[in-house]
Amino acid sequence: MSLKFDFTGKVVLVSGSSSGIGAATAVQFAKSGAMVVVTGRRSDKLAEVANQCTLVSPKKLKPLEVVGDVTNNADIKRLVETTVQHFGRLDVLVNNAGGATMSSLADPEFYQKFLNEMQLNLNSMVLLTHLSVDHLAKTRGNIVNISSIAGLRAFTTNPAYCMAKCSIDMFTKCCAAELGPKHIRVNVINPGPIKTSAFTAVGLTIEQNDAMFDKMGSVTPVGRAGLPEEVADTCLYLASDHSKFVTGAQLIIDGGMVAANAFPMSAFKDL
Numbered sequence: 255m256s257l258k259f260d261f262t263g264k265v266v267l268v269s270g271s272s273s274g275i276g277a278a279t280a281v282q283f284a285k286s287g288a289m290v291v292v293t294g295r296r297s298d299k300l301a302e303v304a305n306q307c308t309l310v311s312p313k314k315l316k317p318l319e320v321v322g323d324v325t326n327n328a329d330i331k332r333l334v335e336t337t338v339q340h341f342g343r344l345d346v347l348v349n350n351a352g353g354a355t356m357s358s359l360a361d362p363e364f365y366q367k368f369l370n371e372m373q374l375n376l377n378s379m380v381l382l383t384h385l386s387v388d389h390l391a392k393t394r395g396n397i398v399n400i401s402s403i404a405g406l407r408a409f410t411t412n413p414a415y416c417m418a419k420c421s422i423d424m425f426t427k428c429c430a431a432e433l434g435p436k437h438i439r440v441n442v443i444n445p446g447p448i449k450t451s452a453f454t455a456v457g458l459t460i461e462q463n464d465a466m467f468d469k470m471g472s473v474t475p476v477g478r479a480g481l482p483e484e485v486a487d488t489c490l491y492l493a494s495d496h497s498k499f500v501t502g503a504q505l506i507i508d509g510g511m512v513a514a515n516a517f518p519m520s521a522f523k524d525l
């Protein structure tokens with residue numbers, strides 16, 4: 255039996271919904287009857303996602319499209335204000351916008367890249383949440399944050415991203431503790447490799463991007479990368495009453511990658 259989700263009458267804001275996990279999440283919420291706010295910097299991509307949302311929406315509801323950059327505080331403020339002006343309420347906030355830049359401590363530009371990474375992945379989420387809390391309290395709302403298994407394991411290729419995602423995990427717990435009495439639940443999802451076009455944002459071709467995800471997927475116990483829709487389903491579960499006693503929780507969606515620890519047994523082949 256599959257779970258049924260009904261978000262009729264609910265307003266759902268998904269940051270970073272012009273592609274990938276955020277786009278799939280916005281579409282799934284629209285399919286479940288929600289009034290959706292889609293946002294990102296690329297207006298053409300937003301329009302495509304908004305169109306998909308309208309097509310699957312039972313009442314053919316049109317999403318609100320807000321073009322903006324989450325590293326710009328004024329854009330975040332405008333995003334929340336426009337949402338509440340347009341729909342009159344906010345029920346669910348999915349904090350998904352983010353991305354990883356490759357840079358390690360030896361990189362001469364490391365410190366600036368670290369600051370940029372924190373701004374994009376962590377600071378933006380903190381501000382968007384801060385500005386949304388009063389609205390969510392009125393609706394006994396819900397927050398789902400998108401972290402990463404990079405918040406749980408150290409990757410030498412991008413420590414700043416690991417630190418940002420790890421902070422998101424603790425931010426989630428702090429929010430859950432503080433906002434529980436206001437009837438706002440807050441949870442975090444830690445995805446492993448999910449086949450999106452994320453690496454094209456850092457200059458890879460789509461072929462290189464897909465090859466990278468296929469390679470990462472091949473080392474998971476299930477032997478494949480995940481799909482954006484698989485993360486989206488979990489977002490809907492956490493935002494729904496099916497999980498009404500779940501708050502401050504971390505849900506890993508990684509095909510078993512962290513559990514298996516990808517231990518290099520080949521290192522022991524000569525023993």
Ligand SMILES: NC(=O)c1ccc[n+]([C@@H]2O[C@H](COP(=O)([O-])OP(=O)(O)OC[C@H]3O[C@@H](n4cnc5c(N)ncnc54)[C@H](OP(=O)(O)O)[C@@H]3O)[C@@H](O)[C@H]2O)c1
Pocket residue numbers: 269270271272273274275276293294295296297299322323324325350351352353354374400401402403444445446447448449450451452453455
């Ligand atoms: N794919 C994975 O394997 C994976 C694994 C773990 C965690 N995650 C996390 O999942 C989230 C979504 O990633 P994805 O894989 O779906 O990648 P994606 O397809 O590249 O999506 C990233 C989204 O974030 C938005 N975004 C990026 N920078 C932004 C900015 N400065 N201002 C506003 N929006 C911005 C993008 O919109 P615009 O470009 O239009 O601005 C896009 O909608 C991220 O937080 C990522 O860290 C992904």
